[in-house]
Amino acid sequence: MDWVVIVVVALGISQALRRWVVQPYRIQMSSMETTLYPDDLVMVDKVSYRLHEPHRGDVIIFWPPGITTDDPYIKRVIGLPGETVEARNGMVYVDGVPLNEPYVHGYVMPDFPATSVPQGQLFLMGDNRAVSVDSRSFGTVSTSSIVGRAVFAYWPLNHLVMLKAQTSLAQ
Numbered sequence: 001m002d003w004v005v006i007v008v009v010a011l012g013i014s015q016a017l018r019r020w021v022v023q024p025y026r027i028q029m030s031s032m033e034t035t036l037y038p039d040d041l042v043m044v045d046k047v048s049y050r051l052h053e054p055h056r057g058d059v060i061i062f063w064p065p066g067i068t069t070d071d072p073y074i075k076r077v078i079g080l081p082g083e084t085v086e087a088r089n090g091m092v093y094v095d096g097v098p099l100n101e102p103y104v105h106g107y108v109m110p111d112f113p114a115t116s117v118p119q120g121q122l123f124l125m126g127d128n129r130a131v132s133v134d135s136r137s138f139g140t141v142s143t144s145s146i147v148g149r150a151v152f153a154y155w156p157l158n159h160l161v162m163l164k165a166q167t168s169l170a171q
Contacts, residue, residue: 022045022148025061031074033127035127041153042150042154044149044150049149060124078124078125084115104129121143123135
C-alpha cells in the first residue's frame, strides 16, 4: 500500500509540474531552422511570463490565432507592444531601427508593410523565414495565447542548444 501512495503522489507532482512549471515540447516544423529542427525536444518554462513580460528574441510556444491545430507553434518574439515592425530591402525594422538577427542565415526577406503591435500582443517570426507561417500571415499574437518560453533544446543530445534572446536593435 505504501508503494501505491508513493506512485500516486509522484504522478500528481509530475503532472502539476508539467501543467504549471515546465513542459517538454517536440518541434513539429522547420520554421525555426537552423536554431531548432523537426523532432528536437525543448524544455518550456511556464513560470517566466507570470513574473515579467516577454522580451525581444525570446523563443516562445503559443497557440496561433485563427488556426485550428493540435499542436502549438514555436516562434521568436520580434515586435513588442507599442512597436511597429516592417521589412525593407531584406531587413526587419522595429520602429525604423534595423534588427540584428544572427540566427537568420542566407535568406533575403521580402518586404512587408509596417505593422503596429497593439498592447497585449506580440509580433512573432520563425528563424527560417522562407517557410515560416508567422505574424506576417496571421497577424499579431495575444500574450494570453502563450504556453511558455522555450529555454533549451535537449534532444537529440548532439544538438543541445540554450535558447537565449539573440535579437537586438542595431546601435
